[in-house]
Amino acid sequence: MNKILVVNLMYIGDLLFATPFLRSLRQHYPEVQISLLVDEKNADVVRFNPNISEIIFIDKKGYHGKIQNFSRLIGNLRRRNYDLVINLHRNERSSALAAFSGGKRIIGFSKPGFSLFFDKVVEERKDIHQAQAYLEILKSVDIPIVDCGLEMWVDEKSTQAAAAMWQQAFRQADGSYPVIGLNTGGSWPTKRWTADGFAQLADQLLDKGYGVCFFGGSMDRQDVDVILQKVERVASPRIAIFTGKTTLLEMAALVKKCAVVVTGDSGPMHIAVSQRVPVITLFGPSDPVRYAPYQQQDAVILSARDCLRCGLHECQGHECMKEIGVDEVLKKISEKLTKNH
Incomplete structure (x- = not known):
């Protein structure tokens, strides 16, 4: 065995879910070249992972969205003569x-x-x-499991940039x-808690003497702006907005400085887990059995609705998230802080 290709083209969380898999594979094949094929926009999640030898990029919605370029990528893979190819997603693109x-042996989801x-x-x-x-998948081919949880490594440049942002934000x-x-x-949209909920939570945390910071990508900035309009103590020196201002690596370094992270089911939630930060996650339409904060006990808050885990991306009522109260979240934050200090 000389070369292994792992295919995982999905999102931030899915790449982090693959890190116990990658550690186990590396432990079993310490000298083998392990290549990981990933979506280019999420590559920072695994960019410094020591359990892989190289990252191969795919631009799913851009360059490789054209059939001729996708075919060219397949040709490039075939020329590498992989001994083992492992597919981690059961969709058409990754299965193809x-x-x-051209792998000598091909296994996984299909x-x-x-x-x-x-x-x-x-x-x-x-x-x-x-x-x-x-x-x-590894168990099916008798490869031993080494599960150290989700892992994401951050480079020194990103760590220093995050430290500067944190210091400037809180001056503490x-x-x-x-x-x-x-x-x-x-x-x-259905995975998101209400703007009123986040605004009231921010105000009560500030009243209690905590600092508050907002995370997320540029696509989340509009929602955060709506929330900030509802925050009464928005001028507090203990509130910081990192939304849309960081790379994934910088976000990981910033998240690591938090005492607790409150979040919906999302990529940043799993980044926080990878940094060993206590997480409180508000679940509604997605399934916590499959996507809860990995190896964190008592991290999930659910409403009592019968329609939970519906999988719907749009919902007029959205009661599953509306019924989660601020007091319930505050209580869980207090429990996490007490447990970890």
């Missing part, structure tokens, strides 16, 4: 890349049709966490008061 990669080219197709389990579902020595991170975004 694995199926036509869309029907492409599975004809696989040596071993693994059924994706829906009753366990997605990180564990990835590990099931670290630790003079706990800072609670708020991540308001979510890939589906």
